[in-house]
Amino acid sequence: MSTGTRGKATSRDVAKLAGVAQSTVSYYMNGSRPVSNDARARIERAMATLDYHPNSxxxxxxxxxxxxxxxxxxxxxxxxxxxxxxxxxxxxxxxxxxxxxxxxxxxxxxxxxxxxxxxxxxxxxxxxxxxxxxxxxxxxxxxxxxxxxxxxxxxxxxxLDVIYFDYESAGVVIADYLAGFGHGAVLFLDEEPSETSEYILFPSMYATLRERCAGHGMSFDVMAFDRDHVQSAMDAVCEHIPDRLAVITRQPRATKDCMDALARRNLKPGRDLTLISICPDSKIDSFDVHPSNLSQRxxxxxxxxxxxxxxxxxxxxxxxxxxxxRSDHVTTRDTTVDFRGANAPAV
The missing domain is CATH 3.40.50.2300 (Response regulator)
Structure with missing residues (x-):
């Protein structure tokens, strides 16, 4: 059997010889998850055959x-x-x-x-x-x-041990918050909006928002919002203003860029539409107009x-x-519109 570089066996070689996944070998070596007696025996035989020793x-x-x-x-x-x-x-x-x-x-x-x-x-x-x-x-x-x-x-x-911010749960919280204020349309402006993103958390958040918004009778869409897509994103915003629109952004830089683009269209968050920023509470004071936000803590x-x-x-x-x-709430600040009982705003 060929082994890793320089002829030294690796855990991948052990997994192949033992007929188990490499992750199973990792579990066996670091004790982080139970391994069946059969798999344990095969791993130990493979390690002995290959003269494999975990990193000293x-x-x-x-x-x-x-x-x-x-x-x-x-x-x-x-x-x-x-x-x-x-x-x-x-x-x-x-x-x-x-x-x-x-x-x-x-x-x-x-x-x-x-x-x-x-x-x-x-x-x-x-x-x-x-x-x-x-x-x-x-x-x-x-x-x-x-x-x-x-x-x-x-x-x-x-x-390995894992810790992460639950963006799926955040999507539920944001959708419920916006429904509670009578919104009819939600538009997520993101720098990397692909639902096949290499980051697993964001596509799952989009999917959760889409499902939750539909359950509340709100439309939902995701649009690219970077240097090459500002005009098309703002065109979509203007199109949906009559629908009691909420815009979601992620991180301070994107939120500021969105505010600046809205201002160029004479649109004001908190008056014409709602703007929700997924960003830390510690960054709110850096804005002239404080955006309503959900913090990633x-x-x-x-x-x-x-x-x-x-x-x-x-x-x-x-x-x-x-x-x-998880974060269990959106903090209402300067950019939330209460559309409950209101007709669609004039443009």
């Missing part, structure tokens, strides 16, 4: 602590700093309160960077952010065996991620944890 540096780190956590977040020139800053700041501050310092890796957050950091024995665990539906870093992190928290939702967590979810990782460092054999953080 990870085992060393569990007994010789560095009190360093590596936070891995994909950032480049196009990234919205206002989006990620509340999470990064909260993780760094909470880790410090718990006696840990944080190494921030943003330059090349790929599987090879995980392997390099593991080989240098520089940290006690990873927090992986900016998680995609098929994230190639996750099986590598599981193979390495170092305590890891996946900060986002993926199609296969390989038995970045401070709370970031603190929980740190606690989850430290608990895994201290208790490496405990069961896997998967935590969904």
């Amino acid at each position: 540096s990870a085992r060393t780190l569990r007994t010789q602590r560095t009190n360093l956590i590596t936070l891995i977040e994909r950032l480049d020139y196009s990234s919205d700093a206002s989006d990620v800053a509340p999470y990064l700041t909260s993780i760094i501050e909470e880790a410090y309160r718990q006696g840990y310092d944080v190494i921030l890796n943003t330059t090349k957050a790929d599987p090879d960077s995980l392997r390099r950091m593991d080989g240098r024995n520089i940290c006690d665990g990873f927090i992986l952010m900016d998680i995609k539906q098929h994230d190639e870093r996750i099986p590598v992190a599981a193979q390495i065996g170092l305590p890891t928290v996946v900060f986002g939702k993926t199609d296969d967590d390989h038995g 970045p401070r709370e979810i970031s603190m929980q991620a740190v606690h989850m990782l430290i608990d895994r460092i201290e208790h490496p054999n405990r069961p896997q944890q998967v935590v969904a953080v």
Whole structure:
């Protein structure tokens, strides 16, 4: 049997020889999920045949602590700093309160960077952010065996601890809120509106909003809202104004861009339409007109991620944890219109 690079067997080789999924091998090695006796026996035979030994540096780190956590977040020139800053700041501050310092890796957050950091024995665990539906870093992190928290939702967590904001639940809360104020149409303006997005959470939120809005008798649509689609998005807004319209945006930059585009059409949120921003409460004061918002609770979810990782460092054999953080309300501010009992607004 061919093995991994340089002739050294990997967990993938073990899985192939044992006839099990690679995630099952990961569960066996990190103890995060039960493995049947039959699968356990086949994995152990395969490991013996291949002379496979789990990464020794990870085992060393569990007994010789560095009190360093590596936070891995994909950032480049196009990234919205206002989006990620509340999470990064909260993780760094909470880790410090718990006696840990944080190494921030943003330059090349790929599987090879995980392997390099593991080989240098520089940290006690990873927090992986900016998680995609098929994230190639996750099986590598599981193979390495170092305590890891996946900060986002993926199609296969390989038995690692997971924490994420529940955007599906947020869709229910927003739809119910808008129905309660008598809206007839909902338009989600998003920079990445594809329902086949590489991020699993947003398409599921669109689907939930569409179903929930239909249940309330409201129309729902998603439109691209970036530099190339501002005019078409605003045309759609103007078309739906008579339908008691609510517009949803995600993150501060997109919300500000939407407000500016509406102003150029002489449309005012809170008068002509409702604007709901999915953004942290801490960003509201940066707007001249304060948007009604549903917060992703970045401070709370970031603190929980740190606690989850430290608990895994201290208790490496405990069961896997998967935590969904929810927001149960929209905060009404300057941009909500109460359409109850009103006729369609004049344009």
